[in-house]
Amino acid sequence: DTGVSQDPRHKITKRGQNVTFRCDPISEHNRLYWYRQTLGQGPEFLTYFQNEAQLEKSRLLSDRFSAERPKGSFSTLEIQRTEQGDSAMYLCASSLYIAGGLQETQYFGPGTRLLVL
Amino acid sequence: SQQGEEDPQALSIQEGENATMNCSYKTSINNLQWYRQNSGRGLVHLILIRSNEREKHSGRLRVTLDTSKKSSSLLITASRAADTASYFCATDSGAGSYQLTFGKGTKLSVIP
Numbered sequence: 603d604t605g606v607s608q609d610p611r612h613k614i615t616k617r618g619q620n621v622t623f624r625c626d627p628i629s630e631h632n633r634l635y636w637y638r639q640t641l642g643q644g645p646e647f648l649t650y651f652q653n654e655a656q657l658e659k660s661r662l663l664s665d666r667f668s669a670e671r672p673k674g675s676f677s678t679l680e681i682q683r684t685e686q687g688d689s690a691m692y693l694c695a696s697s698l699y700i701a702g703g704l705q706e707t708q709y710f711g712p713g714t715r716l717l718v719l
Numbered sequence: 720s721q722q723g724e725e726d727p728q729a730l731s732i733q734e735g736e737n738a739t740m741n742c743s744y745k746t747s748i749n750n751l752q753w754y755r756q757n758s759g760r761g762l763v764h765l766i767l768i769r770s771n772e773r774e775k776h777s778g779r780l781r782v783t784l785d786t787s788k789k790s791s792s793l794l795i796t797a798s799r800a801a802d803t804a805s806y807f808c809a810t811d812s813g814a815g816s817y818q819l820t821f822g823k824g825t826k827l828s829v830i831p
Contacts, residue, residue: 606761633817644807644821645762658818693761699817707752708819710762 605629606711608694614717615684622680623714627696634677635695635708636669638662645693651677652699684718691715725808725825733830738795740825742808743788749811751784752819753793755804762807765793800831 605628615621627634633652637645648667649659653674663669666684671677681688692715695708726741742751750769754762768775768784768791775782781794795802805826809819 608761635818637819642823644809644823645819647818647820650818660818691759695762697817707764707767709764710754712761715759 606694606696606709608692608711608714610714611712612715612717614719616719617684617686619684620680620682621684621716622678623692623694623716625677625679625694625696625711627676627694628698628709629675631696631698631709632674633697633699633706633708634671635697636677636679637693637695639691639693639713640689648679681716684716686718689716689718725806725822727825728823729826729828731828731830732798734798734800736798738798738802738827738829740793740806740827742791742793742822744791744808744810744820744822745789746810746812748786751782751791752809753780753782753791754807754809754821756807756824757804765806795827798827798829800829803827803829 607626609624635650636648639645647660648663649669651671654671666682669679691713693713695710697706697708724743732738748770752767753765756762766777766782768782779796784791805824807821807824809821
């Protein structure tokens, strides 16, 4: 396995509820990414962290979404006031970035599948 | 938005045959990567090819990259039933942006 873990693996919630997902990256990796994947589509980038700093956010990340990586290790993604359109697979990936180095491989976790009823 | 477009969208072959999937992208890239995803699971990294490389091999996988045509191909030789999965190409544009941009994928079915 890649070593990236995500919890929970599945979440069913009612519209309007808040949900929080957790991602534990590969231990020595300093970068952590969140992606969202809907049925029949490829993953779409949401945001990424280098250590604890959130360096880039997609326009897909509305103000109902917030991500944190407080100690530069695990990360949480919270969705407030969920909508049916939030139903998707949320994927986390991690990588080791070395300054001045070439682009590193991103290793993905198993994902959290969210269903909003 | 999706950067890459895989072709075909679905491919069905007999075990032992070769499978070829193509990917086209729109903007200049730093690297191109191929990932595999089994149904309902996370993505498994297969191979990374840099923009200054033209061909790369890994086991039964062969990847080519033509930056002038903005296209890549993934060849799986001697396919096995376990190769049944969706295959995605992903690009990053460099220039300080490390997000991966994925295509919609090719769904490969290998019939035993």
